[in-house]
Amino acid sequence: MNYNRLAQILDQAAKEAKPVAQLSQTTPLNLDQAYAIQSISIGRRYQRGEKQKGLKLGFTSKAKMEQMGVHDMIWGKLTDQMHYENGADLPLGNFIHPRAEPEIAFLLAKDITAKIDLENASDYIGGLAVAIEIIDSRYENFKFSLEDVVADNCSSAAFVLGPWQDPSTSYQDIPMSLLVDGEVVQAGSSRAILGNPLESLVAAARLGLENGENLSRGTLILAGAATSAVYIKQGQTIEARAQGFPSASIHVI
Ligand code: OOG
Ligand code: MG
Numbered sequence: 001m002n003y004n005r006l007a008q009i010l011d012q013a014a015k016e017a018k019p020v021a022q023l024s025q026t027t028p029l030n031l032d033q034a035y036a037i038q039s040i041s042i043g044r045r046y047q048r049g050e051k052q053k054g055l056k057l058g059f060t061s062k063a064k065m066e067q068m069g070v071h072d073m074i075w076g077k078l079t080d081q082m083h084y085e086n087g088a089d090l091p092l093g094n095f096i097h098p099r100a101e102p103e104i105a106f107l108l109a110k111d112i113t114a115k116i117d118l119e120n121a122s123d124y125i126g127g128l129a130v131a132i133e134i135i136d137s138r139y140e141n142f143k144f145s146l147e148d149v150v151a152d153n154c155s156s157a158a159f160v161l162g163p164w165q166d167p168s169t170s171y172q173d174i175p176m177s178l179l180v181d182g183e184v185v186q187a188g189s190s191r192a193i194l195g196n197p198l199e200s201l202v203a204a205a206r207l208g209l210e211n212g213e214n215l216s217r218g219t220l221i222l223a224g225a226a227t228s229a230v231y232i233k234q235g236q237t238i239e240a241r242a243q244g245f246p247s248a249s250i251h252v253i
């Protein structure tokens with residue numbers, strides 16, 4: 001299998017905002033191979049000057065697993081180019097068929113160098129924010145197998161962060177919602193994320209350590225969506241809310 005070639009196909013699809021056929025239709029892939037392709041594909045972004053910003057987890061909620069028909073937690077990488085300022089314009093033309101989902105974001109207060117668990121994970125939180133993740137599968141019709149989506153960096157495309165809040169802010173079981181033009185289109189609880197979003201931080205730390213990823217102070221971790229994702233359209237204002245947090249929003253142009 002030519003990993004470089006497959007990584008290039010996905011990287012180019014993202015860069016040009018043009019969908020491609022699922023890799024698994026022509027190349028049988030296992031998960032290790034899929035993560036190897038993801039890593040090469042992200043390496044191409046780093047070579048173009050993008051900077052590593054953090055990690056994201058996917059399929060940490062039942063709503064997401066059911067929506068996409070995929071049943072295992074996955075992880076991918078976030079770069080600075082994916083970061084849009086809160087309230088900014090999001091140009092639809094940069095994406096293929098983007099969807100938005102509400103998430104909780106963690107900012108690491110200090111380097112994670114060894115395994116962490118639920119008991120001590122809170123010590124590593126420097127800030128908490130509500131986030132909108134924009135996912136944009138590079139595959140036609142937003143359809144994929146688990147291996148396909150992993151190779152495609154878990155559909156990562158963009159993210160917006162609300163203002164960082166103090167780590168003491170309550171976040172483990174709070175109402176969360178996604179609004180389009182002021183109307184709630186998805187609602188759930190942060191508890192939908194692995195029963196407690198802190199579990200996502202623990203999992204991200206484990207996966208990051210196992211794979212030699214940077215988990216230094218200031219790294220961002222997106223815990224995974226609390227609800228299903230919704231397609232976004234030109235002219236819409238998208239907002240993610242979590243109780244007790246200032247919201248995150250973007251305007252689709
Ligand atoms: C894969 C990414 C899943 C999440 O928060 O669950 C994800 C996808 O749905 O395309 O980001
Ligand atoms: Mg997500």
